[in-house]
Amino acid sequence: MSRETNETTLSRAIAAINAGDVETGVNALFAEGAVDHDPAPGQGPGRAGFLAFFRGLTTAFPDLRLEQRHVTADEDHVSMAFTVSGTHLGDFNGVPPSGRAFKVSGVEIFRFVNGQVVERWGLTDDMGILGQLGLVSLPH
Numbered sequence: 266m267s268r269e270t271n272e273t274t275l276s277r278a279i280a281a282i283n284a285g286d287v288e289t290g291v292n293a294l295f296a297e298g299a300v301d302h303d304p305a306p307g308q309g310p311g312r313a314g315f316l317a318f319f320r321g322l323t324t325a326f327p328d329l330r331l332e333q334r335h336v337t338a339d340e341d342h343v344s345m346a347f348t349v350s351g352t353h354l355g356d357f358n359g360v361p362p363s364g365r366a367f368k369v370s371g372v373e374i375f376r377f378v379n380g381q382v383v384e385r386w387g388l389t390d391d392m393g394i395l396g397q398l399g400l401v402s403l404p405h
Contacts (some may be wrong), residue, residue: 268338271377275343287319296381303387306358316373321358326351333369344374349389353398360400367397 281290295312335346350368371389396403
């Protein structure tokens, strides 16, 4: 697949997730056996693991929003700097809703084969999320 096709697939998947259609977004983006080199705690393998992860996020943060800030791509990889935000209105890993909002940055690298992600590497400012939700104290 082409660089442009892979970038379009990523953008459409993000748009679906932002619209609350996690299943469409995840199924379009991730191959069945996609490998996550940096999975969230407790995240299962493959597409099913990504689907459960995003369902959990959108349950905890129904207004979850992913915003692409910078994208770089070649024929096989798409890398993205992004911002993610949301309001804590549902259970988040056993933590009851606080009503607090967060907004942090992250970076993702996706390797595509035949138009879907087969490998993912990434980091998000998890401590920033926890701090903004009041779950940890961060130095000023």
